[in-house]
Amino acid sequence: MKRITVLGATGSIGIQTLDVIRLHPDNFAVHALAFGRNIEKAVPLIQEFNPEMVVVQDDHVKDELLKQLVNYEGEVRSGIEGMVDASIHPDVDILLNAVMGSIGLTATMRAIQAGKTIAIANKETLVTAGHLVMEEAEKYGVELLPVDSEHSAIHQSLNGENPARMERLILTASGGSFRDKKRDDLVGVTVEDALNHPNWSMGAKITIDSASMMNKGLEVIEAHWLFGLPYEKIDVIQHRESVIHSMVEFVDRSVMAQLGTPDMKVPIQYALSYPDRLDLPKTKRLDLEEIATLHFEKMDFERFPCLRMAYETGRMGGSMPTVLNAANEQAVQLFLDGRISFLDIEALIGKALEKHDKIRKPDLETIMEIDKETRKQVQTYIN
Numbered sequence: 001m002k003r004i005t006v007l008g009a010t011g012s013i014g015i016q017t018l019d020v021i022r023l024h025p026d027n028f029a030v031h032a033l034a035f036g037r038n039i040e041k042a043v044p045l046i047q048e049f050n051p052e053m054v055v056v057q058d059d060h061v062k063d064e065l066l067k068q069l070v071n072y073e074g075e076v077r078s079g080i081e082g083m084v085d086a087s088i089h090p091d092v093d094i095l096l097n098a099v100m101g102s103i104g105l106t107a108t109m110r111a112i113q114a115g116k117t118i119a120i121a122n123k124e125t126l127v128t129a130g131h132l133v134m135e136e137a138e139k140y141g142v143e144l145l146p147v148d149s150e151h152s153a154i155h156q157s158l159n160g161e162n163p164a165r166m167e168r169l170i171l172t173a174s175g176g177s178f179r180d181k182k183r184d185d186l187v188g189v190t191v192e193d194a195l196n197h198p199n200w201s202m203g204a205k206i207t208i209d210s211a212s213m214m215n216k217g218l219e220v221i222e223a224h225w226l227f228g229l230p231y232e233k234i235d236v237i238q239h240r241e242s243v244i245h246s247m248v249e250f251v252d253r254s255v256m257a258q259l260g261t262p263d264m265k266v267p268i269q270y271a272l273s274y275p276d277r278l279d280l281p282k283t284k285r286l287d288l289e290e291i292a293t294l295h296f297e298k299m300d301f302e303r304f305p306c307l308r309m310a311y312e313t314g315r316m317g318g319s320m321p322t323v324l325n326a327a328n329e330q331a332v333q334l335f336l337d338g339r340i341s342f343l344d345i346e347a348l349i350g351k352a353l354e355k356h357d358k359i360r361k362p363d364l365e366t367i368m369e370i371d372k373e374t375r376k377q378v379q380t381y382i383n
Contacts, residue, residue: 002029004028004272007083008099009034010045014098015041020268024273030051032055034099037056039056039061043068050074054072054074055076061078080106083107087108087116102125105128105368117142123148123219126222126225130221133225146271148219151246153247154169161256163227168235169234172239172242174198209332217311218328220314237296243294246258261286263284305346309346318361320353322367323374325371326371331345351381
């Protein structure tokens with residue numbers, strides 16, 4: 001029985017993680033659930049899974065939650081300290097980090113130091129502080145199991161292989177909501193347009209990132225840290241069906257790929273059950289005869305400048321990816337709030353990167369300060 005702390009329990013990945021746990025009560029149990037402010041969605045989950053600890057965003061949400069919980073005997077905490085305590089508790093086997101943004105970084109670092117297995121669905125943690133996270137993981141002998149479908153596909157393709165014989169990683173990209181639009185067509189697109197993803201059911205922020213291709217850019221940086229390849233050996237190819245989730249090319253030119261229908265429960269369950277596999281009966285089988293044809297297209301960096309900026313900042317390293325991520329998070333929220341246009345997202349990110357003086361190897365405190373200041377700066381650009 002593996003006991004799991006889920007950070008981001010009311011988000012898309014968190015809900016699907018609980019679906020997987022629900023399917024396998026003999027294999028998994030919930031130790032703690034952490035979420036932000038979505039009390040309405042959280043209360044039935046708390047009542048169903050009865051975790052030993054619940055963590056919320058702040059004391060105000062905590063007070064509101066306690067008014068609605070009936071007969072709950074566990075502990076309710078708030079803030080970063082609560083997330084940390086829920087992640088490092090001696091009874092926890094796996095920390096599943098599915099919070100959006102860099103807020104889960106501290107809890108992840110502390111969980112690594114406590115020797116917990118990390119199921120990482122929060123790419124921003126590695127984008128923001130990949131050098132620190134991987135140093136700590138190596139120091140404490142902790143494996144990071146990727147939950148993103150692309151990185152899970154690479155992890156599965158490497159099973160039984162010698163990682164030193166990797167030649168190239170090929171990440172696939174659906175192209176997002178606007179894959180068939182030219183740049184001129186993006187003027188005036190709405191939030192509703194951007195949230196209409198053709199293949200995947202995801203949260204709002206990651207769906208917007210998919211439309212701008214920033215999500216794939218963040219995944220490139222994440223792949224660099226997880227698998228240790230330089231950026232010139234990490235490629236992205238557009239694959240509209242989302243059937244091949246990613247590929248690994250080896251030195252003998254053999255290519256290993258992981259295929260499946262677009263369902264996030266597959267990589268989630270793989271991370272939780274690894275090195276074993278469990279049945280997933282409600283997931284649709286892959287029917288290649290039904291699909292018949294798979295399409296692949298070269299990525300256009302002029303069409304998708306966010307992907308270009310991700311490669312550039314990844315190669316620059318240091319504090320630049322922290323700025324990239326923080327500026328993107330703030331800009332996406334401004335778009336979701338209706339305060340900027342879709343194309344303003346990339347413009348604000350570019351401005352933040354241009355104004356930042358790189359710090360070569362920032363420590364955790366510096367990273368958190370840069371993250372905070374970048375968000376403030378992006379806000380001032382539109383005020």
